[in-house]
Amino acid sequence: MSESTSSGTTAPGGMLPVSRAALRDWMVTYISKLLDMPPGGFPTAASFAEYGLDSVEAVVMAGAMEEEFGVVVDPMQFFENHSVDAFAQAYGQPDDARAAPGAA
Incomplete structure (x- = not known):
């Protein structure tokens, strides 16, 4: 069961209620x-530090993310997942998990 907070609930198992691809797109x-650059203007495998994101950001x-997805992040x-790709892989739902139930 998820814990309730004033800003939302904690994601069960740390996962966000969004696919990895959608999470990656949102982060990009x-x-x-934030960096005032065109989408896709930075490599998603590069570390957050490489494009200047620090603890404040x-x-x-x-x-x-809490506002967008309704869960505490x-x-x-x-810092544990140093890039957009790593974060999306760790905390997004598998891209095929959002397929219609009973599709198997």
């Missing part, structure tokens, strides 16, 4: 706006 859009991005997750 968010970071591109991690806290702000975690808050934006611990900013430390960005």
Whole structure:
């Protein structure tokens, strides 16, 4: 069972309720706006530090994710998973998990 907080619930198992691809796209859009560059203007395998994101931006991005996805995101997750690709892989739902139930 998820814990309830004033800003949402903690994601069960740390997973966000969004596919890896959608999470990756959201992060690319968010970071591109933050860095004032076109979407896709940075490699998603590069570390957050390589494009200048620090702990302050991690806290702000975690808050934006909480608002977007309705679950609590611990900013430390960005330091444990150092890139958009690594974060999406660790915390997004498998891309095929969002397929229609009974499709197997």
